[in-house]
Amino acid sequence: MNVEQQEITEFFQKHAPLNTLNEAQLQLVLGNLEISYFKAGSPILNFDEPSNYWFVIRSGAVEVFRRDGQLYNRLCEGGYFGEFGLLRGKKVRFPAKALEDTLCYMIPAPVFTSLFEQCEAFADYVEIEDHTRLKQAVSRSHQNNVLFTANIDQLLTAAPLCLPATTSVQDAALQMGQGSHTALLVQDESNALIGIVTDQDFRDRVVAKGLPYSTPLGQIMTPSPQTVKHNQLVFEAMMLMLRHNMQHLPVLKNGEALGVVSQSDLVKYQSRNSLFLVNSIFNAGSVEELAALKKDVQDAFVRMVQEDANSRMVGSAMAAIGRSFKQKLLELAVQQFGQPPVPCCFLALGSMAREEQLIVTDQDNALVLADTYKAELHGEYFEKLANFVCDGLNACGYDYCTGKIMASNPQWRMPLAAWKQTFTDWIENPSPEGLLNSNVFFDLDGVWGETAFANQLNQLIRSKGASSYRFLSSMARNALLRTPPLGFFKDFVMETDGSQTKTINMKRRGTAPLADLIRVHALSVGSLSRNSFARLADIEKAGILVKGQVANIRDSMELISMVRIRHQALSVDAGKAPDNNVDPKQLSDFERKNLKDAFQILSDAQTFLKFRYQSSRGQ
CATH class of the missing domain: 3.30.460.10 (Beta Polymerase, domain 2)
Structure with missing residues (x-):
């Protein structure tokens, strides 16, 4: 196996479904593989043309479109496309173009077909992914969503490269190349993490600035990088990388480096x-x-x-x-x-x-x-x-x-x-405007x-808010101004003014009053959390609500929010201006029933809020 094939093999081993191939199947691919470069903005696949290859992205980014020209997907390193046409009449069904300068491995149709027929793991992966993308509606509950059930350490595939700050950039680059690492961790004498260096840092901080190869890592590293614990959720890691626009995230266990997850690892999960x-x-x-x-x-x-x-x-x-x-x-x-x-x-x-x-x-x-x-x-x-x-x-x-x-x-x-x-x-000194x-x-x-x-x-806010009963009482009264849309017999009460009559404003009558009452409880227990669900966890820990009430409020918040979210998404998808006004008649009987239950929970929670923070009570 020559150097180029070795490099391709190492790339395949990092990305599914190519990492499911056995040695014979791998050699079949290597013996027939073609490599093509596509300039940014150039077409790769055109609708209804013959489908002759399965594409795997080596570097760059690709946009995939529906036949009507609407964006369907974006793919980066390790992503693949073209399977739809190969599995359906050998005609391109989803056009594609290069979003950035892109290098692709191209596997001929006969080889792809052979892998699909001979390798069950490969076929299952491609077929399931194909079905999911075409339908775009695989039902996954909160409990079954991998983002909320998988720990970040499940994404780790190799031990991290850890080096002292005194290591020269030349030695570090050699070791990164030998282990196919895209990032390394910098440690002090006690093996504590003090920095991170990525392949981009070598380009931007060494080559671009003309630094000597003897430069120690300590001079080019990003000090005190963001980290996650090994048992944190994939979702939490993804949000951290989104928030800070990070490409690599160190994973720690008991303070020691366990590995590094990259954006390409997380991209498969979201x-x-x-x-x-x-x-x-x-x-x-x-x-x-x-x-x-x-x-x-x-x-x-x-x-x-x-x-x-x-x-x-x-x-x-x-x-x-x-x-x-x-x-x-x-x-x-x-x-x-x-x-x-x-x-x-x-x-x-x-x-x-x-x-x-x-x-x-x-x-x-x-x-x-x-x-x-x-x-x-x-x-x-x-x-x-x-x-x-x-x-x-x-x-x-x-x-x-x-x-x-x-x-x-x-x-x-x-x-x-x-x-x-x-x-x-x-x-x-609470006043209406101040509240x-x-x-x-x-x-x-x-x-x-x-x-x-x-x-x-x-x-x-935390220290003064928690100690001011007058303020909490005023905030509680303010939180009761927006009531859920339920009548005496638990029928929906519709909006009666403006252009959105016979609808329910899911923000004004649902998520906003929920966020308001959660904020009051959070202030009373000194919570530093900002997210309503995180605040509910702090409230539950403080034990100020009756057993089961926090879980009910959490479920109510989730259901009302999702009705609002789905309504907006449907509007956007239909080319309409999204809003918060939902017509209950457009919901199923099941959705209407559960929505009424959620609003009833909100009503009960407001009643409890009014009782707990009565202005006549002392601290």
Whole structure:
């Protein structure tokens, strides 16, 4: 076996279903394999032309389309396509083109057919995947979803390459090549993880800068990298990589490095669109390029729903995408206006901070400035930066907030000390306006800049909120203003005004009041969590609700959220403007019954909230 075949064999061993082949089948592939290069934007497969090859992506990215031209899938390294035509009449059914400069291994149709007929594992993998993609509707319950049941260590296939910081980049590169590693971990004398170096770091930080090959790893590594524990869920790792736009993530067990998962590992377990979309956002060079991704955001949302992702998965992924837009716009703003004259932190508020964002959303954000801020010296800069970001978000599909809770509003650009005083006043002297603002601002997340400012504000909310019974009582009363849409006989009460009569606003009458009451309980127990499901876990741990009530609220939140999410996805898929208004007549009898049960749980939870935080009670 020559060097090239050895390299191809090692690649096959990393990717299913090629890693299911025995030696004879592998040799059959190697003896007939063709390799082709496709320039970015060039067609690879055209609809209805003869289907002669099965394609495996060695490097680059490929877009696959339906026959009507709508985007169907995006694939990266290790992805494959072309099986539909080979299995159905030898005609191309799904056209494909190169999204980036792409190198493909091409396996001739007779070889593919032979593998399909002789290798059961190969056939099962391809056939099941084919069926799933064509139907786009495989029913998977929360318990059966691999993202929520598989631990991240199940994705590890090899021990990590661990080297001391003093290792030269040349020696490190040689060892990475010998073991086919795309990343290595840097350890100190006690074998503790202190950094990570990827193949991209060698290109960007060594070759591009002309550093000598004797340069130690300590000078080019990313220090203190994000990590996951071996028993964390695949879902948690995926969200971490989406949030930080990471390509590699170290996995630890008892503080020791167990392995490294890559984005290509995770891409097999989740909608490829979300991961590709975040990359596309950070690769954009202008607001116009970012705005052009609006359709991709909708496609990613619809695809997740079609793949039976649950509400937490959808909300987290959409929030990660929205956060990425903000971060990229802030990068572009700095390129245009220069570095901030004083430290600052851009805040995401509301559903994005709670990681419960959907496709129908506006922008809620604010700007925290260092206490050294002087309006006469620095005001013009931050006004330009805030306007640039808010205008950019609007162009990207995140509508201006009708209540003007945006950093472009001077009211929501102030120094850290002023924010602390404002929050303290809302808690110690609750007013109608302050309570409304608390519902938005008390779900906050620092997405750019000095995120320690956001941490300080969250700590203040936690400490003062939990100790102020008057504030909690006021927040509880405020949380009761939006009631579930149930009549005396548990019939649905429809909207009666506006253009959406005979519908139910699933946000205003469902998810919003649930999020409100969960927030009150979370504040009372000092929870630092922002996501409603995470807050429910803290509430359950505190034991303030009767047994079984947390589980009921959790199920109610999930069901109402999914009815809302599916309604929006169906609207997008049908080319309609998505909204939150659902016509119960469009639901099945089963869905209507369960929805009524979910709203009843919300009603009962509001009754308990009213009792627990009565204003007449003492602390």
